Structure formats: C-alpha cells, structure tokens
Amino acid sequence: MAFNGTDRIVKAIHETAALLEEKGYDNIKIMDFCGTHEHTIVWNGLRSLMPENVELVAGPGCPVCVTPAFYVDQAIKLALEGVRVYTYGDMYHLPGSARPGSGEPRSLSEAKALGGEVVVVYSLLEAIKHARENTGDSVFIAVGFETTAPSTASAVVNNRLPQNLKILNVHRLTPPIMRYTFEKHRENPIRGVIAPGHVSTIVGARAWKFIPEEYGIPTVVAGFEAYDVLIAILLILRMLYKNKPGLVNEYSRAVSWEGNRAAQKLLEDCCEVNDALWRGLGYVPASGLAFREKYKWADAAVEYGIKEPTPEEWTYDLPPGCRCAEVTLGLAKPTDCPLFLKVCTPGTPYGPCMVSVEGACSVWARFGEGGVAEKLARELGL
Amino acid sequence: MCLGLPGKVVEVRPDGVAIVEYSGGLRSEADARTVDNVKPGDVVIVHAGIIISVIDEEEAKRQLEFLEEFISDLERKAEQLLP
Numbered sequence: 001m002a003f004n005g006t007d008r009i010v011k012a013i014h015e016t017a018a019l020l021e022e023k024g025y026d027n028i029k030i031m032d033f034c035g036t037h038e039h040t041i042v043w044n045g046l047r048s049l050m051p052e053n054v055e056l057v058a059g060p061g062c063p064v065c066v067t068p069a070f071y072v073d074q075a076i077k078l079a080l081e082g083v084r085v086y087t088y089g090d091m092y093h094l095p096g097s098a099r100p101g102s103g104e105p106r107s108l109s110e111a112k113a114l115g116g117e118v119v120v121v122y123s124l125l126e127a128i129k130h131a132r133e134n135t136g137d138s139v140f141i142a143v144g145f146e147t148t149a150p151s152t153a154s155a156v157v158n159n160r161l162p163q164n165l166k167i168l169n170v171h172r173l174t175p176p177i178m179r180y181t182f183e184k185h186r187e188n189p190i191r192g193v194i195a196p197g198h199v200s201t202i203v204g205a206r207a208w209k210f211i212p213e214e215y216g217i218p219t220v221v222a223g224f225e226a227y228d229v230l231i232a233i234l235l236i237l238r239m240l241y242k243n244k245p246g247l248v249n250e251y252s253r254a255v256s257w258e259g260n261r262a263a264q265k266l267l268e269d270c271c272e273v274n275d276a277l278w279r280g281l282g283y284v285p286a287s288g289l290a291f292r293e294k295y296k297w298a299d300a301a302v303e304y305g306i307k308e309p310t311p312e313e314w315t316y317d318l319p320p321g322c323r324c325a326e327v328t329l330g331l332a333k334p335t336d337c338p339l340f341l342k343v344c345t346p347g348t349p350y351g352p353c354m355v356s357v358e359g360a361c362s363v364w365a366r367f368g369e370g371g372v373a374e375k376l377a378r379e380l381g382l
Numbered sequence: 383m384c385l386g387l388p389g390k391v392v393e394v395r396p397d398g399v400a401i402v403e404y405s406g407g408l409r410s411e412a413d414a415r416t417v418d419n420v421k422p423g424d425v426v427i428v429h430a431g432i433i434i435s436v437i438d439e440e441e442a443k444r445q446l447e448f449l450e451e452f453i454s455d456l457e458r459k460a461e462q463l464l465p
Contacts, residue, residue: 003446003450004451005449008453010455011457012460015460035383035384036385036386123412123431123432124431125411125413126431144430145384147384147429148384148429149417150434151430151431151432152431154415154416158398196384196387197384198384198427198429198435199384201427201435202434224386227449231449250445251443252438252444253437253438253442254435255435260417260435261418262416262418263416263417263432263434358385
C-alpha cells in the first residue's frame with residue numbers, strides 16, 4: 001500500500017515554499033532525527049527535489065555514531081581477555097580511542113583478528129541462544145535508542161538471560177539530544193522536525209509535544225517511504241506558513257499517540273534515566289538508561305568493574321580531524337569534513353559516522369549525496 | 383539502526399517469542415513480549431529481534447485517503463490563486 005502521487009506532493013512543497021519565501025523565509029532548515037529517514041532522503045534523492053529555500057539537515061539519528069569510545073575500548077579489552085563479546089553488525093567496525101597505526105586494536109573487528117572472540121548478532125535473542133549453547137562468560141553490547149532498548153529490557157525483566165551473559169548497557173534517549181541540538185542551532189534555528197518514526201512506535205507521538213510547545217517548531221512523526229517524508233516536509237511548511245507550529249502524526253499506521261505501553265512498562269521496570277556520555281559531545285543530562293538496583297545482576301559494568309568516566313575525567317573521544325560531532329548535530333555536512341571520502345571511506349572508516357550504515361557520512365558516501373554522485377560522474381566522463 | 387521490517391506473525395510461542403514471516407518467505411524469531419495483544423496474522427514491525435508495533439491496516443487505509451484529500455485540497459487552493 002502506498003501513495004501514488006509524490007510528484008503532486010513535491011509540487012505543493014514548491015508552492016508553499018514560494019509563499020514562505022515571500023514572507024522572508026529564505027533558509028528553512030528541516031531536521032531529521034533518524035538514520036533511516038536520512039537513508040530515505042538520500043536514497044530517493046529528495047534533497048534534489050527541494051526548493052532553494054528548504055534545506056534538509058541530518059540530525060543525531062545514529063546511536064552507534066554517538067556510542068562513546070570508552071565503551072568500545074572496554075569491549076575490546078574484554079574480548080582480548082577471553083570474554084566472548086556479542087555485538088550488532090553496526091558496531092563491529094566502530095573505532096575506539098586507539099589511533100590508526102598505533103598498533104593497538106581500534107575496533108572489535110581488529111580485536112577478533114588478534115584472537116578475541118567477537119560474535120556479530122542481529123538481535124539479543126540470537127546472543128542469548130548462542131550463549132546458552134556455548135560455555136564461557138560473555139557480554140552483549142546493548143546500544144540503541146528507545147526503539148532498541150525494549151529488547152534489553154524484555155530480556156532482563158522476562159528473565160531470558162543465561163548466567164554466562166551480561167549486558168553492557170549503552171542505550172541512549174532521543175528527546176534530551178533533541179533539546180541539546182536545538183540549543184546548538186540557536187543562531188540559525190531549525191524550522192521543522194521530522195520526528196523519528198520507529199522511536200515513536202515506542203514513546204508515542206505525544207513524546208514530541210514539547211517541540212512545538214516549548215520551541216515553536218512544527219513537528220511531524222513520519223514513516224519511511226519517500227512519500228511519508230515528503231508529506232512530512234509539506235505539513236511542516238504548511239504549519240510554518242499558517243504560523244501554527246503543531247505536532248502531526250503522519251505515521252499513524254504504526255505510531256499511536258500513547259506509544260507502545262508494553263515496551264514502556266518494560267523500560268520503566270528495568271531502567272532508570274541517568275546523565276550519559278555521547279561521543280564527541282560529553283555528558284548530556286538525563287539522556288541514558290541505567291539498570292535499576294534489582295537488575296544489577298545483568299549489568300556487565302558491575303560484573304567487570306567498568307566505571308564510566310566522570311564529566312571531569314572525560315576527554316574528547318573523536319579521532320583528530322574528524323568532524324563527526326558537528327555532523328551528528330547537523331552543524332556540518334559530511335562533505336564539509338576534509339577527511340570525507342579521502343582518508344575516511346565506507347571501506348576504511350576513520351570516524352564513527354562513516355562506520356554505521358545509518359551514519360550520515362556513510363549514507364552520503366554510499367549513495368552519492370552532497371554532489372558526490374555528480375563529481376564521480378564528471379570524473380568518469382558520464 | 384532503527385530500521386524496522388514489516389512481517390506477518392505466524393505463531394506466538396508460550397515463551398513469548400513469535401515466529402514472523404517476511405516478504406520472500408524468510409521466517410525468524412522475534413520477542414513478542416515487547417508489545418500488547420499480538421496474535422497470528424497480525425502485520426508487525428520488527429526491529430533488532432523485537433516486535434515494536436502492530437500495524438493498523440484500517441488506519442493505513444484512512445491515512446492514504448487523508449493524503450489524497452489533503453493534496454487535492456491544496457491543488458484546488460493553488461488553482462484559485464492562479465490568475
């Protein structure tokens with residue numbers, strides 16, 4: 001089932017943008033907060049369909065990209081000490097704090113090459129199955145936003161974990177990083193928000209009420225088809241034009257106002273909110289999830305004495321020259337980074353945003369956004 | 383990372399794990415305790431081995447109708463603005 005008529009939406013976007021131009025809106029920044037939305041935008045060439053005064057900006061939508069180097073280092077250490085490490089594929093090549101050429105393993109894939117036992121899994125269920133069938137201590141690195149966190153919560157609360165499997169909890173929350181991002185864009189404010197569709201299945205559309213109410217920014221919860229994103233852009237522009245910032249749930253086939261109560265209950269039971277580290281950014285208040293006291297038995301941090309650095313101890317954890325922090329916040333485009341597609345490529349990623357398939361740099365590099373495709377075509381004489 | 387794949391629930395086992403079939407016939411396990419009232423035949427979205435949402439097919443139809451109406455309305459308005 002899909003909407004046939006994306007050309008009509010694009011036409012309406014152009015008409016509304018022209019009306020806004022007359023009102024003085026010459027740069028309308030609309031931000032997405034989900035790597036999958038960024039993928040939809042790039043894959044379908046939606047940026048090239050936008051009027052001149054509408055700019056689509058990729059925001060913090062990739063949990064792998066913001067996973068602190070500290071946790072990668074800890075996982076590498078565990079793997080080399082003989083603990084089996086389970087990871088999502090996206091994390092496998094994520095660099096820790098070791099510099100290229102230093103001789104130290106930079107990622108879990110390099111730890112595996114050095115003899116560490118690292119197993120890539122699609123889900124925590126898979127890790128549980130594997131840990132049951134294989135003896136020896138093991139750790140699962142649990143990254144992800146609210147969409148992924150219920151998988152951890154369900155396994156812990158429903159007592160699915162075998163004795164030999166602990167969880168390194170690096171889950172992060174999206175509303176706090178949105179607030180953080182809005183503040184960073186104060187000088188040239190964000191005019192519209194495409195709210196993350198699958199995070200919203202869990203937290204509900206209501207979680208984004210604060211954006212129009214407190215920041216006056218039109219917000220649309222959107223699905224992941226090209227027409228979903230286009231209609232979100234159109235709705236944002238219409239709200240701007242009418243000067244009535246509101247919240248619309250365009251992805252109502254999957255997202256309810258209240259969200260997924262079962263998952264919310266699991267999260268509430270399992271975890272409490274804490275201040276948490278974000279890669280390249282440092283501590284963001286109330287943006288992480290930590291196991292509650294009664295579930296500390298599942299916590300790899302407790303089992304292996306892993307203590308997150310304090311705000312005073314934390315040091316900037318991106319490799320030299322890498323602009324991932326700015327790219328993550330939408331303050332720079334991937335193409336603004338001097339390393340992009342030079343020393344940092346999808347085959348040999350240097351910074352975290354090039355590692356995850358949902359990182360803005362990886363999406364832009366693989367699908368030719370920001371003039372990359374045109375440049376390549378020119379070089380090839382096409 | 384928050385990629386979600388739609389599939390159809392084939393079975394919900396007593397341990398709260400569902401078997402979900404995806405387009406192309408692939409079947410795999412997904413945690414069904416992460417959502418209320420899921421049953422065989424439901425179309426669901428699966429992310430990282432958990433069911434995050436049950437698709438409301440009626441709502442999907444309603445939304446497409448709304449889109450059609452919304453765009454047609456804008457087109458009518460745009461026409462009125464033309465000289």
